Amino acid sequence: MEKENKYCYKYPRPAVTTDCIIFGFDESDLKVLLIERGIEPFKGKWALPGGFVHMDETTEEGAKRELFEETGIKDVYIEQLFTFSDLERDPRGRVISVAYFSLVQLNKYEAKAGDDAKRAKWFSVKNGPSLAFDHEKILRMALYRLKGKIRYQPIGFELLSEKFTFTELQHLYEVILEMSIDKRNFRKKIQKMDLLIELDEKQENVAHKAAKYYKFNKTKYEELSLKGFNFEI
Amino acid sequence: MEKENKYCYKYPRPAVTTDCIIFGFDESDLKVLLIERGIEPFKGKWALPGGFVHMDETTEEGAKRELFEETGIKDVYIEQLFTFSDLERDPRGRVISVAYFSLVQLNKYEAKAGDDAKRAKWFSVKNGPSLAFDHEKILRMALYRLKGKIRYQPIGFELLSEKFTFTELQHLYEVILEMSIDKRNFRKKIQKMDLLIELDEKQENVAHKAAKYYKFNKTKYEELSLKGFNFEI
DNA sequence: ACAAAAGTGTTTGGAATACACCCATGC
């Protein structure tokens, strides 16, 4: 039996969805998490995770819920990106989408992608598949925002594992900013921010001098943020 | 006769509105344009201009249409600020609002406020009235964004008349950034950007050395923007 | 002549850049 259209209003209303751009990073590449669509429209195409907003949740809550349902990811930094409302962006009709982006530790969620979300998969942002809806436009904007944001806020750490080497961190910046950076100057700048904790641990089994591991001092970052400090790179 | 609820959907949908934060500037003050509400809810209270999005327009188009209908302002720079979706933000029910902000030349629209929009009025952002809905929250976010944005994009010119003196420009920056700025350094920095055209015109009837007028070189700005130039202050 | 704002130049310190060599480790 067909479900009836039982929610009625005086004036027409657009549907409201959320979309999530989830960035991850593995040594060499910036990646984005995509879902293979199981239903029409765009069945079989890759798309950003997301879905319709419920009436008892904010768009941010909706984005987080959908993200968890479709990819198993939760408890992550998520930030509103933009609201997309082009008339033709969804063939089902008038759908407005509030997009959020998030940075996660890729390795934490690599396993899960075969579990909670059978059809979730990481793709390089440079060589990803073509996407459903206007999701390529959304992805482009997210990349642009990430590039701008990483220059003045230390959000890059969200993409790395708990402990990381200086070279890994530099590589992350190089990939996101699409430029190469002088090793010595980069270290000086980062160390001047004084947001890294040096660990008593080194790389093992590497065929060169073992690099020290560091971790990000989140507590200190939050303290300094409150005082209005700048973290420009 | 009551209008019937004739727009029906399978699932409930939130209503979608837009709100506009319109900033203006007069010699000494940053101002925001507000509307006195003529109907419930919040009848008689001051609010940001805005209204429901139509089905045949994007949210940006809707924001511009409402802005024109309620204040007579059109053809202005407008930028998406944020989408607000708290469950309790509107007593009429579930209403999601996409907020836009805009910078206009206050003097251009001072007259109109008694015309197209009888109840539109400029208020100092510092000593404005309390606002309807969550509009104070929206205004706070817009101020924060403006403060951040003016540091790296020359949007301040949108707030000044066609021609202006250096002192007026500096004063604008001082008011928005809430700090005082060294006159000589400010001029050097602005002049280095090379975005001002010196006019053959000076102040008249002032009891001191007459200041030169300048105008903003929008064409050049757009050229340089395309090339990826930075305009940090 | 004086009040009031316009307009300008120089010095100084600190940050950004550019650049080259030694160090530890596994093979």
Added chain:
DNA sequence: GCATGGGTGTATTCCAAACACTTTTGT
């Protein structure tokens, strides 16, 4: 011992900040 990346110091350039006096105009 050699290949590989880790790790560091210094000289130079440029920009930001601090600062004070002269100029023009109306009254």
